[in-house]
Amino acid sequence: MKNLVVLGSTGSIGTQTLDVVRDNPELFHVSVLVANRSDELLEKQINEFQPELAVLSDEDAAKRLKSRYSGKTKIMGGREAVIEAAVFPEADTVVTSLMGFAGLEPTMAALEARKNIALANKETLVVAGELVMAKAKEMGCAILPVDSEHCALFQCLQGQDRNAVEKLILTASGGPFRGKQASELTEVTKSDVLAHPTWNMGQKITVDSASLVNKGLEVIEAKWLYGVTYDQIQVVVHPQSIVHSMVQYRDGTVMAQLGCTDMRLPIQYALTYPERVESRFPRVDFYE
Template identity: 70%
Template sequence: MKNISVLGSTGSVGTQTLSVVRQHPDLFSISALAANNNDELLEQQINEFKPASAVLYNKDAADRLRARYSGTTKILSGKEGLIAAAVIDEADTVVTSLMGFAGLRPTLAAIEAGKNIALANKETLVVAGEIVMQEAVRKNVSILPVDSEHCAIFQCLQGNERDKVSKLLLTASGGPFRGKKTADLEHVNIAECLHHPTWSMGRKITIDSATLVNKGLEIIEAHWLYDMSYDKIQVVVHPQSIVHSMVEYVDGTVMAQMGTADMRLPIQYALTYPQRFGLTAQKLDFWNMPQLTFEQPDTDTFKGIDFAYEAGRIGGTMPCVLNAANEVAVDALLKGKIKFLDIYSIIEQAMQKHNAIQNVTAETFFAVDAAVRGFARKLVEKLSVR
């Protein structure tokens, strides 16, 4: 029996994690649940899984839940509540599926408490990969990737020597605007941005997929997860989303991991590794499979990949700048304040303004994140008055 704390339990990855748990009540129990402000869904999850504690980051939402809940689960709130869910004694594994930079502090706390991490919050490694990986080694805990692409690479590396890897090949669907040029994207609306062709995901990550910033973040994440130079990480557009990523070895052999576009597959593997268990999910039908195609990404139109390579190679606090500017820009887009292409402008200006700091502590990242968000919000204000 594995005891799990799920940070971000009402989001896309969190709800799918609970779907996996629901299928295997003999394998998993839920020790803690944490969400942002969806008190009604969290209450349903509490009633079903009966965790020792549950957290709503939004204090008003927590107060609403406390006012009507009479069970035994302890209801917590705020940053302190998130940390408590991350370090709860009953849990041995923490699924970190909080959105964005907010996942960094709870993840570091969970590692310090000796918890194994099922990592769905890629921003944690993007912002502070060196610190996070060093702490994981120091505390002798595992960080297993939940992202479909990184789970695929992880599986393709099994039984092989890392120094024999010549290339990590991250696949990308291309998002909803694959094949479009900059002029085509001048006036796209929110609904078009959120219409992903193959994956069902949260709103923020769907926008990141449309800009290919998400793939850029995964490049930086791969660098830290697999201790691989940026020169050995390549993005390949694969619209069918059947090959989830690949590893090329020095002899020319390419190992690919394939499966349906179902996030429960990598979630379950991260939770049960090195074992595999059955899962009620659609399987690939090779007799009726569509043609598999592969393309070079259009980085002139979709600048997220090049931004990530630049930030990653500069290192230090620059990936933190990329992430903070992107989070502010995506939030502004979703609120109708800026246009789709403004996301690139905000990221570029934030990175140009920043002088990267090297050899930093975790607290430096929090300070830089706050400063960049302030700068990016001012850019949003200027863009929103057009």
């Protein structure tokens, strides 16, 4: 059984990580839950998963939770508490799904404490990829990508000679505004931006996907995860979002990973690697 720290447990990736835990209670124990300020949802998660520690980075939210919680889970608040959570002694895998730059410091702390990382926070590698990858190598820790595109690349590279890689091919849906002219985008609303055609994600990543900024971040992430140059990374628009990414080798072979648009699949793979376990996730229907 793996003991997990879930950083960002009340966000999109965090809640789907807990879905995976619900489906596999014999494989995972949640040791620590960390959220920003969603104290009511965190309290529900505490009552269900009974972690040893729960942290809210917003100290006022932590005070609210402490004032009404009487269970066995230790409640802490503040930035230093988030770091303490990331290095929790009994945990062996840290799911990093905090939003933006906030994920860097706890990720580095977890690596220093020799924790494996299930990485769902691409900004960590965007802002400090060289430092993070060097620290993982130094400490002998695995960084297992949770992003669907990078999980796909990871799978397509298994058992292959990395020196034989010609290029990595990241797929992009194109978002809700694919094919639109600039003149058509002058009065789009928030709901238009958040209406992603194929993925159900948190608001920040959905906005970044609509502008394609997210794909730029993924290019940077791929460079650091797989040790390639930017010239070896290509982005192609694939509106159906069935092919999650591909690797082209120097002999011309292209290996692709396919699947439905369900983030629980790459989350589960990152948490169970190198094993594959049965799941109830939807399957690709090639007749359709």
